[in-house]
Amino acid sequence: MRYSFLNDYSEGAHPSILNALVESNMIQQTPYGDDVFSVDAKQRIRKHLGASFSGSVHFVASGTLANLVSISSVLKPYEAVITVQSGHIVSHEAGAIEATGHKLITVPGVEGKLTPVNLKEAIAKNSFFPHMAKPGLIYISNVTEMGTVYTHAELSALSAIAKEHGLLLFMDGARMGMALASNKNDMTLADIAELCDVFWIGGTKVGALLGEAIVVSNPDLVEGFDICIKQKGGLLAKGRLLGVQFQTLFNDELLYVDIARHANAMAAQLAQGIKAAGYDLQDEPDANQVFAILPNTLIETLKQSFEFFVWQPVDDKKSLVRLVTSWATEESQVIRFVEQLSS
Structure with a gap:
């Protein structure tokens, strides 16, 4: 069986989550998210959202659902979404938002990120009302689809433009x-x-069996949000x-970030090994995605032992590949991959 660097959800769930699910399995609870585990999990998340947080937290099963519910619930029927071309909602969600x-x-995008210059240009080009859909929301991902991470300054700049133009700022937090x-x-x-007005904290790609936590920061958007989740x-x-899963991920030791560190560390080790073998990276990895430029002949050889995504051709002889590590990535497999680069 080939070892997968294809994504960060090839495994099931972190053992601590499985243990918590088993231990709580026979305890009867109120349905529809009113159980004690969900209530406690939301309180644990709220502790990290700041003393002034007055919004709400909601759990849904998947990332596409988190994007679909959040965006469709806060926009007026005639409003549009500004996103970079590589945005997940553009090419990986079957037109769910447009539907x-x-x-x-x-x-x-610039390294997968939305920049103030491109954002302002998009706003200016889409202002011929009522003949054009009116921009109502800005969509970004953190980590981006290109593996980059937004800084505080970058997010602050986008937030300021959003407020200036009366737009909502939404962050996809799958990673x-x-x-x-x-x-x-x-x-x-x-x-x-x-x-951000709304964002979500991904669980599926960070050790959970499934699940994402939507955070509605803007108090004006809270009313009826739970009804929209039901409708969708x-x-x-x-x-x-x-609830059990996020209660475990946001335990006192903050397992959520701890297991993510492992994913990032494995990506860094993989990137270092690729460079040491004499091959180029598109960029140094910010998180758990490594984009490497490899010869097509080598790619075919590696595919015999590993699964990964061939992102795009570079020229007739080389292609850009994406390698993704996870909370469960085995260091021995990282070492084996690097060894095969030189074999």
């Missing part, structure tokens, strides 16, 4: 754990809550399953 009637306005654990990170969850099929009868 709700909201146009995606795509702009070039939020890896962002928080990154050496490039200089933000806390409280900082993100202050600067996102309210689980056994909401306890999500």
